[in-house]
Amino acid sequence: MTELAGLRRGSLGDEVIATLREQITSGAWPVGERIPAESELIERLQVGRGTVREAIKALAHVGLLEVRQGDGTYVKSRSELAGALRRQMGSYRNTHVQEVRRALEVEAARLAASRRTDEDLRAMADALAERDLAADTGRALGRWDPVWGTPWVEADVRFHQAVVAASHNPMLTEMYLEMAEQLSTVLTAISSATDHEPYLVRGHRALLEAIEAGDTERAALEALHNVETPVE
Numbered sequence: 034m035t036e037l038a039g040l041r042r043g044s045l046g047d048e049v050i051a052t053l054r055e056q057i058t059s060g061a062w063p064v065g066e067r068i069p070a071e072s073e074l075i076e077r078l079q080v081g082r083g084t085v086r087e088a089i090k091a092l093a094h095v096g097l098l099e100v101r102q103g104d105g106t107y108v109k110s111r112s113e114l115a116g117a118l119r120r121q122m123g124s125y126r127n128t129h130v131q132e133v134r135r136a137l138e139v140e141a142a143r144l145a146a147s148r149r150t151d152e153d154l155r156a157m158a159d160a161l162a163e164r165d166l167a168a169d170t171g172r173a174l175g176r177w178d179p180v181w182g183t184p185w186v187e188a189d190v191r192f193h194q195a196v197v198a199a200s201h202n203p204m205l206t207e208m209y210l211e212m213a214e215q216l217s218t219v220l221t222a223i224s225s226a227t228d229h230e231p232y233l234v235r236g237h238r239a240l241l242e243a244i245e246a247g248d249t250e251r252a253a254l255e256a257l258h259n260v261e262t263p264v265e
Contacts, residue, residue, distance in 0.1 A: 049088040067105045135260045142256035145199035146249040153199035164188035
């Protein structure tokens with residue numbers, strides 16, 4: 034964890050908020066991690082208890098922190114935009130998620146084809162290999178079952194996240210990461226209700242090949258094909 038220095042300038046409350054926000058947005062305090070205890074923050078920042086509490090309250094209000102009574106305070110999101118998206122996500126229909134997914138994934142694939150690194154390609158290939166392994170189990174079983182369906186969905190989401198990460202656009206990546214839970218729900222609904230696995234395996238492989246080849250237009254087209262499955 035990055036060291037927190039005492040504060041000496043500007044509005045004390047604003048400085049504490051800015052300092053804690055920096056720990057969150059920089060990733061020094063990862064999403065899901067419990068932040069230092071109130072007493073530790075007071076000592077490190079050399080401020081009063083009320084100032085620390087107000088800063089935590091302000092950051093919780095914008096969705097960056099979550100205060101759990103009796104358990105501590107946890108990082109909820111890395112940005113205000115992501116926090117707002119997370120708060121609203123549960124109220125959206127699957128069709129809404131698919132429409133936003135289409136917009137993000139198509140542009141991300143286009144960017145990834147021109148910006149991807151060897152490490153990005155390995156991340157995509159690894160996720161796709163795990164996805165295909167789970168799909169093989171599903172085909173052998175002949176029906177949907179969480180035994181293979183859950184790891185299949187998890188690997189599928191990791192593949193798409195790897196594609197988006199390869200765009201090297203931090204804002205795009207952050208927005209997409211906040212969709213992961215809802216996207217998993219959508220993919221589970223699709224995969225448990227439709228016989229679409231052969232098409233999606235072929236489409237995902239073609240998307241990876243287009244990105245690896247640096248073909249921006251083909252990558253965008255393959256990404257579009259991959260999100261065309263209708264859901265309600």
